Each structure stands twice: as structure tokens, then as C-alpha cells.
Amino acid sequence: MKNEYIPYPAVIESLITESFDTKTFKVKFADKKIAENFNYVQGQFMQVSLMGVGEAPISITSSPSRKGFLEFSIRAAGKLTKKIHELKVGDTMFIRGPYGKGHFPFEEIKGKNLIFVAGGIGLPPLRSLINLVMDNRKDFGNVKILYGCKTADEFCFKDELKAWNKTPNTEVLLTVDKATDDWKCRVGVVTELWKDTDIKEDNAVAFLCGPPIMIKFVVQKLEGSGFTDDNIIMTLERHMKCGLGKCGHCNVGDKFICIDGPVFTYNEVKKLPKKDGAM
Amino acid sequence: MTKKVINKSDISKLLKDANNEYNVYVPMEHIGGDVLFSLLSKENNTLEDDIKRINLSSEKTVNSPKEIFYPQLDTMMEYNDKGEIKETVENSKKLVFGVRPCDFHAIAHQDHFFSKDYEDKYYLSRRDDSLIVVIGCNQPPLPNECFCTSVGTGPFLTEKFDIQLVDLGDYYLVEIGNEKGADFVNKHEKYFSAPFRDEIKHAESTKLEAEENVTLKVNFNKALQIMKTEEIPQDNLERIAERCIECGACVYVCPTCTCFDVFDDMKDGQGVRCRIWDTCVFSGYTKEASGHNPGAKKEYRAARRYEHKLKYDTLESGISGCIGCGRCLHSCPVDIGMSNFIKEITTNQKYH
Numbered sequence: 230m231k232n233e234y235i236p237y238p239a240v241i242e243s244l245i246t247e248s249f250d251t252k253t254f255k256v257k258f259a260d261k262k263i264a265e266n267f268n269y270v271q272g273q274f275m276q277v278s279l280m281g282v283g284e285a286p287i288s289i290t291s292s293p294s295r296k297g298f299l300e301f302s303i304r305a306a307g308k309l310t311k312k313i314h315e316l317k318v319g320d321t322m323f324i325r326g327p328y329g330k331g332h333f334p335f336e337e338i339k340g341k342n343l344i345f346v347a348g349g350i351g352l353p354p355l356r357s358l359i360n361l362v363m364d365n366r367k368d369f370g371n372v373k374i375l376y377g378c379k380t381a382d383e384f385c386f387k388d389e390l391k392a393w394n395k396t397p398n399t400e401v402l403l404t405v406d407k408a409t410d411d412w413k414c415r416v417g418v419v420t421e422l423w424k425d426t427d428i429k430e431d432n433a434v435a436f437l438c439g440p441p442i443m444i445k446f447v448v449q450k451l452e453g454s455g456f457t458d459d460n461i462i463m464t465l466e467r468h469m470k471c472g473l474g475k476c477g478h479c480n481v482g483d484k485f486i487c488i489d490g491p492v493f494t495y496n497e498v499k500k501l502p503k504k505d506g507a508m
Numbered sequence: 509m510t511k512k513v514i515n516k517s518d519i520s521k522l523l524k525d526a527n528n529e530y531n532v533y534v535p536m537e538h539i540g541g542d543v544l545f546s547l548l549s550k551e552n553n554t555l556e557d558d559i560k561r562i563n564l565s566s567e568k569t570v571n572s573p574k575e576i577f578y579p580q581l582d583t584m585m586e587y588n589d590k591g592e593i594k595e596t597v598e599n600s601k602k603l604v605f606g607v608r609p610c611d612f613h614a615i616a617h618q619d620h621f622f623s624k625d626y627e628d629k630y631y632l633s634r635r636d637d638s639l640i641v642v643i644g645c646n647q648p649p650l651p652n653e654c655f656c657t658s659v660g661t662g663p664f665l666t667e668k669f670d671i672q673l674v675d676l677g678d679y680y681l682v683e684i685g686n687e688k689g690a691d692f693v694n695k696h697e698k699y700f701s702a703p704f705r706d707e708i709k710h711a712e713s714t715k716l717e718a719e720e721n722v723t724l725k726v727n728f729n730k731a732l733q734i735m736k737t738e739e740i741p742q743d744n745l746e747r748i749a750e751r752c753i754e755c756g757a758c759v760y761v762c763p764t765c766t767c768f769d770v771f772d773d774m775k776d777g778q779g780v781r782c783r784i785w786d787t788c789v790f791s792g793y794t795k796e797a798s799g800h801n802p803g804a805k806k807e808y809r810a811a812r813r814y815e816h817k818l819k820y821d822t823l824e825s826g827i828s829g830c831i832g833c834g835r836c837l838h839s840c841p842v843d844i845g846m847s848n849f850i851k852e853i854t855t856n857q858k859y860h
Contacts, residue, residue, distance in 0.1 A: 230627055230629050230632065230633070231627070231629070232595050232597070232629040233626050233627075233628075233629070234584050234585070234595075234629070234630075234781075235585060235593060235595050236593070238591050278772075278781075279772075280587045280589075280591070280593075280772065280774065280779055280781070281587075281589075281772050281773070281774030281779045282772055282774075283770070283771065283772050284770060284772075284781075285797070306797040306798050307797030308797075309797075310797065321591055323591075323593075440800070441800070441802070466796070467794070467796070467802070468793075468794050468795060468796045470768065470769055470770045470783075470786075471768075471770070473625065473626040473628070474624075474625045474626065475621075475622070475626070475628055475766065475768070476767060476768050476769070476770065476783075476786070477766065477767030477768070477786070477788060478767070478786075478793060478794060480788075480812075480816070482815075482820065483819075483820045483823060483824065488625055488626075502815075
């Protein structure tokens, strides 16, 4: 019987400091056989750990179309993630997974217009799908990426944001809550970006990740723009200890975010008990 | 079904013999009088003392046998600072002797939970080579709190057991439920003899009387139906939340609660990753590193526990997460408990 709780070492190949509190780690399994047999799909996550420190669920931010490595964008928020930030190229972290039966659709959304809405550290989970779309760009219609942060120094993937914006039929719109004098884009919450671009239900699917309050207002905006509940797709985050539907921490109603999600349609989220704070 | 009898005076001899082949877990009296499932000593000098402390009377173990297969604190792996990891899985041959029928149902619930979706190697390895001997309850061990007859989990089992004992005074009627049970009895045949017709009759009347002795009745099926279709009334949840002191006792004694936390501990280059029971009634249970806590409200945490056991478990597997053992009410310092909750939602009367 496989012991799903045992993690495997993965070596940090490169790392990028994205912002004052977030770094992106590119890692490879130390064991070549494991690396060769490893597959994942957009929207899944891994349990990432440091021995002697702890373990936490981290979404895979790299695209499955780019093979041979995994990327995690990690914000230094707690004991483990702060320790991970101290790691250097060549150091080892421990990973197991991938987890999450509920992932982002891909084949099903070919030919559609795509809207991505992210708040703060919510962009890394969406980036897996965004780059998968970019690597198959001709299969999709218009792509709009709406991204809001508290301040301008919080933005991740700055080079990629520029590159995505230069791609034909692709628009990147940014906003900050608090602007400095040199800020040229919008100021305000992410729904303010509705003023800068035309968001229509027209053959479109929306993908969301961000804090619960953002999700709530973005869903209202999207519904106002005519989106159905099945065409609003979000990835939820919860405190998790196992990723296997056992530890109980991410249980909401009859669902476990770890195995039934982390990606759900708004239609599914709506059916979860409100008191458990699904959103 | 094959039936035998065994003299009560032979039980300790049987357990001593079995102790050579199995790790034997049996209810034992501890300081202060608490009866707990404990491992029989393998050392001759302490074994006799353990044997004297065995208590198979109608006393209920404070903890359920859950912790034999799913210990409160369990080491999952050992590692060192070179990154070498060694899994620590326990898989000894076990005899769990004296399990109550309701707790046997809880083990079936756990077997299902730890096998579905992903197999939990720690639980399943411990459980794999185990033989369970059930003792039916002539008297409800917790007279004011047991409600097995309402749930359908006792006071005797009718199927799926390895071995079930019926207490007939100086001896037990031994019901052999499967091949595993038969193998055990055959191996220790010198302690078992064929029953007389009177003894079988006596056992049947004992079982009927035992049903009558469980006096706490609740409308369990009605509760399951209500939970399936309706929201728990807000004032009911608020009254529970007002009283609950968040001690977690109900969760620790519950034979079907499975939630755990995982932590690492490392010293001088050697470390362990362990899991430890956790409880959904604690406010920090859902707290994230960012400080966001989606499950913070106390009344919703109370609701979560009842919904999980009565609604979602039943919908998912058909096996209720409550087995009517009464431990939650018995252990609660402020008299919150499953039977009171069920009475409230089925009768509109206040019990909390």
C-alpha cells in the first residue's frame, strides 16, 4: 500500500523574488524516476514541507505544458513559509501530490473568451491555467487578466504581465488600493477595472482567485454582466493538513476542498453551507 | 452460526495464551477507577497485575477502542537532516477483547472513512491483522446516556462480527460470526465447549431483556430525516454555543471523530512528523496563516459537528457518524450531547 503522507525531496533550481513578501521557487524532484512519471493538471496543488518545520498546501503555479519542473509562488505568511523564504538555489524542500480532483477545465473552454480576476496572492493559482492558455493561444478568444493588489510592490510575475499584455487579443489590467505618485493604472478594488474594459458574458468563462471579500463583489459584477453560475469558476483555499480528505480541516458541508476542489464553479460553491464561510 | 460456551474463569487463561500470539487490548481499570482499553503486558512480572485489572463487567471504557487503530498521537515518519525519511507504520497482530456493539459499529465507520478516496496506511496497517471480540451489553454501561437501541447499533450485534460474547452469569455464550473468529476458537478449543439448549435459550432471553434495559429513547430516524432536508434552527445553535466551554471532551471520547493536526519536531538533526487528534469545536481549527478564519463563529462550529455526523456521513456512505454510545453527553461538563440535540430537533423542547 502506498503511503500518501511520505513526501519526496525536490531541489530548488532557481528562485525569483516577486515582491516584498512573495518568492517563486522552481523545483525538480531529486529522484529522476519520480520526475519522469510525475504529471499534474492546471489548478492542482502540492503539500510542501520542510522537515522539522511543517507542511502546507501550495498551489502549482507552473503550467503543465512546460514540463520537467514545478513552480510554487509562496508568500511568507506563517512559520513554514517564512522558513521556505530562507532557502537558496540548490536547497531541498519536500513535496507530495498533486492533489485536487477539482481542477481548471481546459479542453472544455477552447474557443471561449476568458476573464481572469485575481487579488493579491490569488494570481499564482490562476497562472497555471493562464500560461497553459498562452501556450495554446490560437485555441482561445479574447483573454482579459484583471489583477488587483493592495500596493504596487505586491504584484507578482511583472515580466510575464508585460508579455501577456503584448500577446494579441490579450489584455492585462492592474489596480492598487493605495497608489504612489508614479502609479499609472487604476486605483481602487478590482471591480473598478470594469470601468476600463468591456466585460461581457458573450461566450466567456471567468476564473477567480482572491480573498473572500473580493470573490463576493466580483461574482456580483460578473452576474451583473450576465455570467451564469456555471461560467464563474474559482479556486478556494483552506487550512489543510493532509490533502487526502482525512484531517478534516478543509471540510465544508459535504465537500473537502482538498479532494473535491480546490477548483469549484460558483454553482457548486453556492450550494455549500454559507455558515461555513465557503466564500 | 456456530455457538460455544466459555467459563468466565477461563477468560484470563485464554487471554494469557493469546498474549503470546497477539498484542491483546482489553478494558483495564486504572488509578481512579477509570476503565480504559489497554495493552496487556508481555512481561511475566507485570502481566499478572494487568490480568487482575481487567474489567469486562458492564463498565464502559472512557475512551472508545478508536485509539488502538488511530492513536491520539501517532508518529508518521522519522527523518534526519540529510533528508532521509523512514515511514513508521505499526502492523502488529492484535486481539481487541471486550468491544461494545456500538463501538464495533464505530470501527466499521472508521474502516470506511480511512479506506475511501485515499487509503490511510497508518490506520489500515494497524487494523489489518486484528481480531475483535465483542461483548454485548446486558445493561447499558452508561444508563442515562446510552441510546443504541434508537440508532440500531446495540445492545447486541446481529451480523458482521468476528466473535460476540453473551454474558450469562458464570460463563459466556460465544457466537462465532466468521472464519477468522472460528480459527481463533479452534486454536484455543480447550477453553470452549458446546452449549446446551438451555444456554442458547438463556442467551436469547438475555438479549431481549437487554433491549428493554436501554431506557433512553430518541427518534433517531426522524432526526436524520430533518437534518437531510432542514437547517438547524438558529436559536438551538445559539443555546449550544452559549453553554459550550470548548473543552473538546466530546470529540476526544467520540469513537467516530477522525480529525487530526500534523506537526514536526526536530532536535540534533533527528526529527519526527506526527499527527495528533484535533477538534472542529476549537476556534483555531480553520485559522489560516494569513489570519483569515472562515469557521470562526461558535454556533456554526457546533452545527458543523452535528451536520457532519447526522447528515453528511449518512448521505455519503449510509453509515451514521453517531453510534449512540452516549460518551459525548457523559463527558460534557455542561450537558451538551447528541441525544439532547436529537431530542431538541425532533420534539421542539429545550434540553440545552
